[in-house]
Every structure is written in structure tokens, then in C-alpha cells.
Amino acid sequence: MSRLLRPRRIVSTVVIVVVAGLLAVGLLTHNKGTQRLAAPPLPSAVLNGPAVTLASLHGHPTMIVFWASWCDPCNAEALAIERFARSAAGRGRIVGIADSDNAADARRFIAHYGWTFPVLSDPHGTTATQFGLLGLPTTIVLDGQGRIVRALLGPQTPHSLDAAIAKA
Numbered sequence: 001m002s003r004l005l006r007p008r009r010i011v012s013t014v015v016i017v018v019v020a021g022l023l024a025v026g027l028l029t030h031n032k033g034t035q036r037l038a039a040p041p042l043p044s045a046v047l048n049g050p051a052v053t054l055a056s057l058h059g060h061p062t063m064i065v066f067w068a069s070w071c072d073p074c075n076a077e078a079l080a081i082e083r084f085a086r087s088a089a090g091r092g093r094i095v096g097i098a099d100s101d102n103a104a105d106a107r108r109f110i111a112h113y114g115w116t117f118p119v120l121s122d123p124h125g126t127t128a129t130q131f132g133l134l135g136l137p138t139t140i141v142l143d144g145q146g147r148i149v150r151a152l153l154g155p156q157t158p159h160s161l162d163a164a165i166a167k168a
Contacts, residue, residue: 036147040130049118061168069109077155
């Protein structure tokens, strides 16, 4: 009988996590008039490309992609992220943040997928916590003033990223 209860517990846990995630994203992206939440600071450790700060991104819509090398959905979207990064020139910027990942594995991931955009390291998940993330991959869309416009949960496509940057 206890074996039959385990699948129910797993389903209940998944439902709770999904509902909590939707509530968190709703709170994160809720927009009262024109007031938007300012993004927390980005990590300073660089894995790929130049160092990036919120101030250096000012004036450009930006997508911040939180990912990890051990995350299967992150691997599934990795090529789409790079395709978007190459096509977004002039319309916006993209920054990756390796969340709760070690530098060596993250660098192998970056090299494997040929990422050409800046990638920062957040080995302890501090930045993801400040952004209120509950899972990976998550893409945070910022407007040109560094304010959070929306959060995209799960693997993205070049089309979904294009649509999100157009609205930023």
C-alpha cells in the first residue's frame, strides 16, 4: 500500500511546485502601471566573454538566461539560445548565468554549444535566489532600464525569445 502512495506523493509534490512557481513568476512579473521591479546585481565571476553589469546593459533590452550543465532542459535549449544571440544584434542583448554549477563543467557546456555571448558564474545560486527563481532553465527579460519585464520558464526557442525581446 505504501508503494501506491508514493506516486501520489510525487504527483502532489509536482503540483505544489508548479503552482508555487506560477505564483512566484506572477509576483515577479506583476506590473502595477509602469512600475517594474529593478533587477538585482549580476554575479561578477566571468566564464565567457566580457564582464557584464546591469549598468553596462543600460539602454538595451536584455535576456538573462539561468542554466546549468547538469540540467537536461538547459541542454535542450542551448542551441536555440545561441541562434537567438546571433540574430538579436541591435535589438537586445543576452547574458547567461551558470546557476549552481562548477566552472569546469559550465565552461565545457559553453564550448560544446559554441556560446558567443557573455556568461557569468553563480556557483552557489545566490543570484537566482535574488531573482526568485524556482527552476532551470529560466530566462528573465529586462527592459532598457534594467527592470524585470517578465520571466520565461522552461526551454525557449528563437521564436519565443524574439517575441519576448520585441515586447521589452
